[in-house]
Amino acid sequence: MSKKSLLARNNDLANTKRQIEVLSNGQFANGELPTFAKKIAATNQFPLRPKKLEILQINMGYMCNQVCAHCHVDAGPDRKEIMTKKTMQECLNVIKKTGAHTLDLTGGAPEMNPNFRWFVEEAAKLGINDFIVRSNLTIIRANKKFHDLPEFFKKHTIHVVSSMPHWTRGKTDKQRGDGVFDKSIQALQELNAVGYGIPGSDLKLDLVYNPSGAFLPGNQKALENDFKKALREEFNINFNSLFAITNLPISRFLDYLIASENYEDYMYALVEAYNPEAVKNVMCTNTLSVSWDGWLFDCDFNQMLNLKVASKVNHISVYNEKLLQNRNIIINQHCYGCTAGAGSSCQGVVA
Amino acid sequence: MSKTYYNPADLRKFGNITEWSEELGNKFFEYYGKVFEEGALTAREKSLIALAVAHTEQCPYCIDAYTKDGLQRGITKEEMMEAVHVGAAIKSGATLVHGVQMMNKVNKLEM
Ligand code: SF4
Ligand code: SF4
Numbered sequence: 001m002s003k004k005s006l007l008a009r010n011n012d013l014a015n016t017k018r019q020i021e022v023l024s025n026g027q028f029a030n031g032e033l034p035t036f037a038k039k040i041a042a043t044n045q046f047p048l049r050p051k052k053l054e055i056l057q058i059n060m061g062y063m064c065n066q067v068c069a070h071c072h073v074d075a076g077p078d079r080k081e082i083m084t085k086k087t088m089q090e091c092l093n094v095i096k097k098t099g100a101h102t103l104d105l106t107g108g109a110p111e112m113n114p115n116f117r118w119f120v121e122e123a124a125k126l127g128i129n130d131f132i133v134r135s136n137l138t139i140i141r142a143n144k145k146f147h148d149l150p151e152f153f154k155k156h157t158i159h160v161v162s163s164m165p166h167w168t169r170g171k172t173d174k175q176r177g178d179g180v181f182d183k184s185i186q187a188l189q190e191l192n193a194v195g196y197g198i199p200g201s202d203l204k205l206d207l208v209y210n211p212s213g214a215f216l217p218g219n220q221k222a223l224e225n226d227f228k229k230a231l232r233e234e235f236n237i238n239f240n241s242l243f244a245i246t247n248l249p250i251s252r253f254l255d256y257l258i259a260s261e262n263y264e265d266y267m268y269a270l271v272e273a274y275n276p277e278a279v280k281n282v283m284c285t286n287t288l289s290v291s292w293d294g295w296l297f298d299c300d301f302n303q304m305l306n307l308k309v310a311s312k313v314n315h316i317s318v319y320n321e322k323l324l325q326n327r328n329i330i331i332n333q334h335c336y337g338c339t340a341g342a343g344s345s346c347q348g349v350v351a
Numbered sequence: 352m353s354k355t356y357y358n359p360a361d362l363r364k365f366g367n368i369t370e371w372s373e374e375l376g377n378k379f380f381e382y383y384g385k386v387f388e389e390g391a392l393t394a395r396e397k398s399l400i401a402l403a404v405a406h407t408e409q410c411p412y413c414i415d416a417y418t419k420d421g422l423q424r425g426i427t428k429e430e431m432m433e434a435v436h437v438g439a440a441i442k443s444g445a446t447l448v449h450g451v452q453m454m455n456k457v458n459k460l461e462m
Contacts, residue, residue: 211422215423219394222424223424226425265359
């Protein structure tokens, strides 16, 4: 597995325009497969429009201690783009007046932003009491200064959502890097120790599973049972729910699909698994995504493709919820990843 | 025109068999779908059986399909390989047990 981001490797796909080109051409250009727009138009769901805004998802930066093979953010230690205090302040100004009740912090590893804790505390002062942090788990063990994160999460009753590709070491390390499994297990035990994921506790710990390869996730409930059984029996670990999420064909996962000659088949599989019901609950319908530098997007995926919201208001500094809510959501073929099977039910993804 | 007997892309066209015999095709797929539903056996167990049989049948389409199906269910490669060995053991056992027939025949024919 490469230890660098696509950007640092000067990979062609680090250019988002190139990704859109790939997604627009091939099977979709020659009519072999219907475009996403055409597909949702068939059930009168085009154009896709936002519903009530519930979640502000803030990307604290693309820096990460890991370089997972499938990462749709192209995150890694070599990515220096992180949110400044000034942009955080602009976010706080918006938090004061937004109708959204949940603040969803993602990255990269959001905890690596030096102002991460400050930001959470300020947002809590403004009355936000519904926080989600997308934590990659290993960050808790990465450095001494992160060891007390479970306590910090607990203090603000932050809902922790973490990815875990498999309950076996081999599969996990292959996707996320050597040693990730052991560190993740340790981090989960520490979260359990402060009360996370324990039956009856109000400290919620959910896991996200995404396939380590060019296949779709199987039945969410069956996977949850397998994960629960294995983690409890072997490591005495408890968690609340498991969300089985489909990998979207963008960024590093797209690079992998193309390099392994799986792209075509994967897109077929996504289109085949299309579920018109899932369109109603795609996360862009109740979430707004804010990038590290304050731009606004329909979702974290569109952010990574640099597809800004189709609105005059496209930056946090000029935020206007009413104008923003009156927009069409920008879609492309990657959206098929959100509508495959049961759809993505965790209101977003863990990168 | 494809020059091989098997083309991976043909698996996607499996459903097309209904075009030339709709009723039978639909009945088959309905039956097929039902078989793999959760029942007295779990869908996971059925997937592993299907993988083993796919190998003994040596059907490349089924092997592709049930390898992928196994991955989707979180089945490990160790489990998959063991399933293939089960198929192989039955196959070789079935060959070898016919050795008894050979022995019987030899015993009958030889003075
Ligand atoms: S998938 Fe998550 S943990 Fe892995 S590199 Fe990307 S942001 Fe980091
Ligand atoms: S990729 Fe983004 S815009 Fe497309 S359906 Fe999913 S959430 Fe919506």
